[in-house]
Amino acid sequence: MTKRRTIVLAGLSPLFAPAVKAQGAWPNKPLRFVIGGAAGGDSDILLRMLESRLRERLGQPIVIDPRPGAGGMLGAEVAARSAPDGYTYYINQIASHGIGPSLYRRLSFDPIKDLPGIARIAGMPNVLIIKGDSPINTVRELFAFCKTNPTRANFSSAGSGTSSHLAGILFGMRMGIEVQHVPYRGTAPSMAAVMNGETLFAIGAAPASRQQVLGGLLKALGVSTAQRSSTMPEVATLQEQGVPDFNVSSWYGITAPAGVPMTIRERLGAEVVAALQEQSIVQRIRDFGAEAWPLGPSDYDSFMRREVDTWAPIVQASGVQID
Numbered sequence: 001m002t003k004r005r006t007i008v009l010a011g012l013s014p015l016f017a018p019a020v021k022a023q024g025a026w027p028n029k030p031l032r033f034v035i036g037g038a039a040g041g042d043s044d045i046l047l048r049m050l051e052s053r054l055r056e057r058l059g060q061p062i063v064i065d066p067r068p069g070a071g072g073m074l075g076a077e078v079a080a081r082s083a084p085d086g087y088t089y090y091i092n093q094i095a096s097h098g099i100g101p102s103l104y105r106r107l108s109f110d111p112i113k114d115l116p117g118i119a120r121i122a123g124m125p126n127v128l129i130i131k132g133d134s135p136i137n138t139v140r141e142l143f144a145f146c147k148t149n150p151t152r153a154n155f156s157s158a159g160s161g162t163s164s165h166l167a168g169i170l171f172g173m174r175m176g177i178e179v180q181h182v183p184y185r186g187t188a189p190s191m192a193a194v195m196n197g198e199t200l201f202a203i204g205a206a207p208a209s210r211q212q213v214l215g216g217l218l219k220a221l222g223v224s225t226a227q228r229s230s231t232m233p234e235v236a237t238l239q240e241q242g243v244p245d246f247n248v249s250s251w252y253g254i255t256a257p258a259g260v261p262m263t264i265r266e267r268l269g270a271e272v273v274a275a276l277q278e279q280s281i282v283q284r285i286r287d288f289g290a291e292a293w294p295l296g297p298s299d300y301d302s303f304m305r306r307e308v309d310t311w312a313p314i315v316q317a318s319g320v321q322i323d
Contacts, residue, residue, distance in 0.1 A: 030061040034079040035091045036072030043091040053275035071161030072096040080114040084259030092255045095162040098307035102315040103161045117300030118254040119272035124290035126224035127206040132217045139241040146177045154180040156190040156199040167203040167248045169318045207289030224248040231289045269296045
């Protein structure tokens with residue numbers, strides 16, 4: 001059974017009480033945030049980093065509703081089919097609104113049209129990880145191993161359609177090697193598969209593996225972005241190590257069912273963007289291994305459309321599609 005967890009927030013700041021009345025007393029009941037991953041995952045953690053700001057400004061409880069599965073598309077569908085009354089939101093990501101629209105053949109909803117943006121929250125690199133005691137120490141050595149051991153050339157992901165899935169496919173395409181995809185239900189089990197030797201490597205969100213890399217349980221061979229990450233500058237990019245045209249960033253934000261009044265979208269978006277300007281929150285996100293990357297509703301919508309355009313030819317070239 002899916003568990004829901006409630007954060008009870010403090011009373012509304014008097015400074016903002018008149019503004020709420022001007023928008024029809026919104027919000028006047030708890031706000032539900034659907035997340036497409038498990039409790040304790042990236043979406044959950046990033047949402048909680050905004051908790052203090054939302055507690056000061058909104059004055060209502062937040063119900064976190066985890067709906068893991070299908071690379072975040074299960075949760076996205078639940079949110080998209082919710083009433084557009086300003087009380088249900090979805091913590092979206094590259095899988096649901098960047099890759100998913102091109103990857104899934106039979107979606108019953110359109111992520112871009114049916115879940116428009118409230119605010120972008122953060123971005124982070126993916127990192128190519130292998131088992132800590134592996135004799136492989138460089139991307140070139142990984143390439144050589146895959147060429148000479150094709151039956152062991154596999155990678156794990158957080159699920160079909162996630163950025164870790166497509167990043168692994170893209171790595172094989174760019175390096176000219178066949179790699180077998182092994183999907184798991186979330187980042188943690190995907191990472192555990194690498195640590196246990198069930199899979200050879202993974203290219204997953206950097207924050208998830210940071211402590212294991214520092215502890216020696218995993219090795220980070222390269223980051224997926226075109227520039228080195230400020231949170232792990234010692235790790236070279238995959239491009240630096242000879243993987244051509246490889247630039248993948250994971251990102252997270254907030255969306256709402258189509259039909260939510262623009263006044264509400266703009267109000268909540270403004271609160272989130274303002275929170276992401278506060279140094280304490282910026283630092284917490286950076287300590288997690290990500291970077292605050294704020295955008296408001298209209299700009300976030302434009303960004304997501306560009307991401308769909310970026311990933312569509314990659315999905316098509318990979319030959320990967322999901323029913």
